[in-house]
Amino acid sequence: MSLYDHQTLKIQPAVSSAPGAGGEARRQDCAVVIKTTHGILLVAADGHDLSGQGGRTARLVVDAVDKHYHAWNGQGPRKMLVDAFGLANAALRQAAAEQQLGTPAVSLVLLHYQEGMVRIAHAGRCRAYRQRNYVIDQLTEDHVAPDQPDDGFPTRAVGLYPIIEVDVSDAHFIQPGETYLLCTDGLYRSLSDIEIGRQAMNGEPEAAGETLVRQAIARSGPASVSLAMIKFTQPQGQKLSAAVTPTPTIEHAHGRIPWTPIPWRDLGFWWKVRLAALGVLAAWFIVLLILWWGFGWGGLALAAPAGPLATAGAAIAGRLERGAPPPDDEAAS
Template sequence: MAAFEPVRYAALTDVGVKRSHNQDACLPVPAADEAAWRDHGHVFVVADGMGGHAVGEKASFKAVRDIPQIYNKHARDGAAAAIRRAFTEANHGIYSIGQENPEFRGLGTTAVALFLRPEGAWVGHVGDSRAYRFRDGKAEQLTFDHSWVWEIARRQGVDPDELGDFKKNVIIRSLGPDPEVEVDVEGPHPVQPGDVFLLCSDGLTGVVTPDEVGAVATALLPEDAAKLLVHLANLRGGPDNITVMIVRVGGGSEAAGGRPGTGVLARCLKAWNRRVPLPFTALGGGGLLAGLALAMHVSEIPGASILFVLAAAVILAGIAGLIGQLMKDQPEEEPPPPEDEGPRELHVYKTTPCPVSADVGDKFAQLEVALEQAMRAQGVSADWGGHQKLAAAAEAAKAKGDGEAFKARCKALLFLAEAFHKARNKEESFRPSWKDRNGPGPSA
């Protein structure tokens, strides 16, 4: 991701079904322009608070507010150093609140942050909130869960899933409880056009599997994907607060977030500008206009003088741009790179296939049927005619391939889930009869 470009992203946090307060927080801080991109890049943060609702909310909010601010302030010291400093200073601030206010004792929060920079993607991480990268039909977990079950699995050399629910919700590292904290800093991971990154709290990963998350995040626009993933977690009981942040790097199609009719032209212009700087383009264009004006003058074609003036203006603009570029490119004395900015080992802690396949489409179709039956049985109102059209479109899309069929199925399911969410009472829990990560669930 060497060149600056806006990224398409979406962030959504939800209280879930079982909790009365939302202790999660998230904050996107995209770079506003080329200068900001070169200086610190795009920053995205998710935090999951703990220690009672008022305490957890305060800790997570402070984490997502402080981490980007501190990192941006020190980004020129090097990515790894700035990320580590951002987390450690945020930890100190949260810890101080707990020490100064007895009612806030024990406050803490997980935090995971994604930093998209010219050299690649960096991740800062404390706790069991996660960062994923989806690429080529694979879900790559870029963070190690700082939980008891993951630590035991590491010591035994086994997959954490093999240990089942053994102390699954016990985390061993977080921001706030202690004056010092160990921060995992990962990166820089190479970034390719079309990569999708996802940050989330364990309210999502506790009930929605990585293959389902990856299929949804790569098939849909970030806004629709975030909504559907939150609804999926709630339809499976919503036992915790749920936060999802999806970031898509450029290079996708219209369905992946691009604008119709502009992708090819934009890519061509970017490719041209990378090879030929704008001032040289202006000088060349001005020369062509001057030549055309001369030909018109010789042939006594009206308008030659106006074209000469235009050519002169374009040439002058090119010269001004060239002078500005030369002044900008004057070498400046730069401080030596920090010691921790040398070659780094990259970690992908877990890889799960997440293809957009007929199998996951059929699973979502079963969920859609079960949800419709439950809504009708409970007397939940919905635009059934509108849903029927979407369901029919999903069936018809099977002839176009798994990708189009899955997108259409997700739209139909999202339509129903939105209606159910609006009507759902706080303590209601819908559990359809379908296979999830823990086997078949009870019928609705």
């Protein structure tokens, strides 16, 4: 943990993206920076739909994350990240079913900054890097099969399965001078980690990002490239501790749609009828249970409606209380 006031940090987020030689029609990825009163969220998404809808599905996923983050109340940032994956997964699968998009898959990586701490969550082939003290570290692991190359189809991605598996880092304090970078595979397949780190530490994040994208496009050809960066600058004249934050630990989680109660007024007519009937049955069961507990089988006989069935029920209850067996069918007839 570092000894500094995170409120005095100079925080510089930036986004850069280019479609590549294939043009906008072949763009498969996108990146955004979302700012709210609860922090800053960096997002990078890369679609893998073979039908050419990768860019569309990536934007759909980013829109779902954006909507979820703006509705977040600021409590439980780790849960917020996991829920963002679950909601984006459900939104993409629903759109795929309604619009006949096949089985789309979108790699997604999120970085959340709040009050001096950073958390990262990802699934797929998008990466998160940290550049600090002339060293760049890859913070995420690509989710591809061991026998597949780096550009192989991801084994985890938004939209692939009803429940998405997410890797989530623990919260760790940032150090002034650090730069974090999220990117799609178009960047790291074109430039080495050393090249990415060298450029990320030079100048302002916006200019550095534009240079990285331009260099990657020059080498990758038709592949599109998107990245989001955030740089934390050391406050002027503030003395820092020599402590160094470790590389964040990555944990495993499952993204599901968060459960929210539905108001009674929003339920349909037949749902209200069903719930009312269940309520009546539950109340009647409780009454029978109380009668049996207080009066035994005789109490249950008293609770039965009047008539021949009630008379027979009372007779059977009386015999049971005296320890006599109930009459068989022949005796009853």
